[in-house]
Amino acid sequence: MVLEEIPLAGGNVSAGVVRVGDTVRRPAGPWTPAVHALLTHLHDAGFTGAPRPLGLDEQGREVLGFVPGATAWPDRFAEVEPRTRLARVGRMIRDFHDAVAGFTPPPDAAWRVAIPPEDDGGGEIIAHHDLAPxxxxxxxxxxxxxxxxxxxPGSRLWDLAYAVKAFVPLSADPAWQRPDAAERVRVLADAYGLDEEQRRRLAPMLARRSRAMYDLLAAGDATGTQPWARLWVEGHGQVWERDTTYIRHHEGEWLAALMR
Structure with missing residues (x-):
């Protein structure tokens, strides 16, 4: 029996992603074997917050176990809005980082890191680099x-900084700005278990991590690299630029909340 292929939408890069039965099929790339080795390690280590890799299909597409549910952004942000659930996100990220710390990548691993970590111990872990709702x-x-x-290759703090920006969220858009933004930064840091030195480093890193997304999209537009060039044309670069300015302007508030 031939199972129906159901296109899956959502996110910024969903072309060619389909559901087939209880699996998801996605276009594979040179990075797929390394990613599947990573996901296998996470499952073997007991981390349940990642899809299960199932190899390649006859068309050369990567196969993953289908995950029931829907993404939390933007229409279902209420799923992570209560502080108890936001804390769950922080603990989940810490569990991932602890689980991946014991991972030894294949010797021929090819990764697709779009934004390498800047000054934070690059290569400390294999990071997700897009932990967001x-x-x-x-x-x-x-x-x-x-x-x-x-x-x-990445680092714990660089990975977490992106997640903090996305899950608070730290946004220049009045529709998404929150009077409790600083407290939500603190909730994530507490749930993750950051120490004092890491908290001091995180506060200024939030704006730099946001700016790195702007730089990625600008470079993609200049070189025609997809999907970044398309996202730039759609206005995402301007959003990240405004967010960076907002985050930097309020850096003192993030630091004060983190250090209380």
Missing amino acids: WNLVTGGGSWIFIDWDVAG
């Missing part, structure tokens, strides 16, 4: 981070 599937019992294609 648009990549968090909830509603199926377990919470699962999807879209591991840009996983690669």
Whole structure:
């Protein structure tokens, strides 16, 4: 019996992603074997917040276990809005980072890291690099981070800084700005278990991590590299630029909340 292929939408890079039965099929790339080795390690280590890798199909597409539910962004942000659930995100990221710390990449691993860590011990772990509500599937019992294609050498704090920006969220858009933004930064830091030195480093890193996204999209536009060039044309670069300015302007508030 030939199973129907159901296109899956959502996120910024979903072309060619389909559901087939209880699996998801996605275009593979040179990074796929390394990503699948990573996901296998996470499952073997007991981390349940990642999809299960199932190899390649007859068309050369990567095959992953289907994750029931829907992503938390933007229409289901209420899933991570309560502080108890936001704390769950922080603990989940810490569990991932602890689980991946014991991972030894294949010697021929090829990674697709779009934004390498800047000054934070690059290569400390294999990071996700896109921990955000648009990549968090909830509603199926377990919470699962999807879209591991840009996983690669990184660091705990650089990975967490992106997640803090996305899950608070730290946004210049009045529709998404929150009077409790600083407290939500603190909730994530507490749940993750940052020490004092890491908290001091995190506060200024938030703006730099946001700026790195702007730089990625600008470079993609200049070189025609997809999907970054398309996202730039759609205005995402301007969003990240405004967010960076907002985050930097309020850096003192983030630091004060982190150090209380």
